[in-house]
Amino acid sequence: MRARRLNTQAAEQIQKAHYDQIASEYEAHYGDESSQDYRRRFIYEPLFDGLSLSKQNVLEAMCGSGQTTQFLLSQGASVTGLDVSPESIKIFESRWPQCNAVCAPILASGLDDESFDCVAVIGGLHHLHPSLNESIHEIHRLLKVGGYFCFAEPHSASYLDIVRRFWYKQDDLFSENEAAINVYALKKEFSSRFAFRKEKYIGNIGYLLVLNSMVFRIPPRFKSVYTPGLLALESFFGRWQGKRLSCAGLFQWQKR
Numbered sequence: 001m002r003a004r005r006l007n008t009q010a011a012e013q014i015q016k017a018h019y020d021q022i023a024s025e026y027e028a029h030y031g032d033e034s035s036q037d038y039r040r041r042f043i044y045e046p047l048f049d050g051l052s053l054s055k056q057n058v059l060e061a062m063c064g065s066g067q068t069t070q071f072l073l074s075q076g077a078s079v080t081g082l083d084v085s086p087e088s089i090k091i092f093e094s095r096w097p098q099c100n101a102v103c104a105p106i107l108a109s110g111l112d113d114e115s116f117d118c119v120a121v122i123g124g125l126h127h128l129h130p131s132l133n134e135s136i137h138e139i140h141r142l143l144k145v146g147g148y149f150c151f152a153e154p155h156s157a158s159y160l161d162i163v164r165r166f167w168y169k170q171d172d173l174f175s176e177n178e179a180a181i182n183v184y185a186l187k188k189e190f191s192s193r194f195a196f197r198k199e200k201y202i203g204n205i206g207y208l209l210v211l212n213s214m215v216f217r218i219p220p221r222f223k224s225v226y227t228p229g230l231l232a233l234e235s236f237f238g239r240w241q242g243k244r245l246s247c248a249g250l251f252q253w254q255k256r
Contacts, residue, residue, distance in 0.1 A: 024087075041231065081102065106139070148253065157184065158247060
């Protein structure tokens, strides 16, 4: 894997420079109404199902401009955004002035032990290689005992990851250290630190062309035209697709 040739500091600098460069375009594609509709129906609602976030301190780690913040606030949470990119944090602060914002890598956040009831990461862990395990240990440190680590990520057990690995190598939209996560390896590593409460696999046509329109260079103005039909197809095919045919996984872990 390319990520293993990088050290932690180099990987952080790559991600910082990468997202400083694409922050505005990323926001246009991932923060638009169509993408938010996808996120709400297929990511947020199933990911946080069963959790009461009202009056809870939630860290949105690798937050970007805060695409998840609106949902968290709607559930009554108090939100802190953390991201390594100054440009992304600048957008976060302008969108969500009522929230705390920290511009730092996850491994050097400066945040206190056991200060959050929940840590949410949507599509951020696969940017953390080669320091993924260390980053999850840090998330464990930040969580209160009994707190929840909720994350949604592309996963390596999918047949689609064969295509994804090839695409990552060819497309300069992806930085050098990006790679889907190996959920099996993570669960083996962290079985003594977390109880694994929920695992659900999602993502087909809507995931690709609505949520990830930036990857396919689809102008955001076109998305409202095809989104309703593709979300209906996403729901239909999602009834039968399993882990091997799903683009991403949703995971709810509880700190022991």
